[in-house]
Ligand SMILES: Nc1ncnc2c1ncn2[C@@H]1O[C@H](COP(=O)(O)OP(=O)(O)OP(=O)(O)O)[C@@H](O)[C@H]1O
């Protein structure tokens with residue numbers, strides 16, 4: 501029996517495949533998958549999903565393990581075991597906006613894909629804000645007057661720079677994480693341990 505791993509489609513999938521390649525795993529089935537959403541390799545079955553759904557598949561035990569951004573774990577708090585950080589998917593959360601805008605007299609309006617992380621961050625500082633939930637291209641919001649500032653992921657800073665925005669406050673740094681279904685960890689320990697241990701070797705270079 502092989503473990504089932506749920507992978508976040510897109511940039512994390514690519515970085516995870518590179519991570520596997522560096523550890524001499526057979527990655528050809530993953531590279532050649534085309535539009536298939538389930539693939540079998542020599543070592544595991546992989547399923548490909550959006551980040552939020554990766555957490556759901558792992559929580560429900562459909563997948564034993566998952567590769568997911570820490571942002572998803574912080575935002576939706578799925579009932580999964582957070583096993584270890586990967587040395588990729590590294591970025592940070594920041595408050596950003598137009599350089600010169602003043603703090604408004606009314607409640608500050610923040611646009612974000614991450615309402616829970618944002619609310620908690622401001623609440624911890626004793627600030628009450630209004631949230632505008634967006635699904636992407638969050639940088640548009642302060643430029644078009646939808647919000648005063650944004651809370652979003654920053655990696656290179658290019659998206660902010662090319663849109664004339666600046667970081668106003670650094671919040672926290674994150675990376676991709678290996679998560680596990682709680683029952684799988686107990687019941688499938690023998691098949692999961694070798695895989696987890698080989699991934700754990702990556703921690704040393706974080
Ligand atoms: N610019 C970035 N640099 C590094 N990691 C990032 C960056 N943006 C997002 N991530 C991480 O990669 C994960 C997947 O992001 P990605 O943008 O591929 O998917 P998404 O957020 O669901 O967006 P989309 O709707 O475009 O697929 C995020 O959950 C986050 O952990």
Ligand SMILES: O=P(O)(O)OC[C@H]1O[C@H](OP(=O)(O)OP(=O)(O)O)[C@H](O)[C@@H]1O
Nearest residue numbers: 636637638652653654655656657658659
């Ligand atoms: O600092 P940078 O290297 O420019 O990366 C940051 C950008 O990457 C993410 O967006 P993504 O590409 O996932 O698109 P999205 O806006 O649709 O979420 C994030 O939301 C920022 O917009």
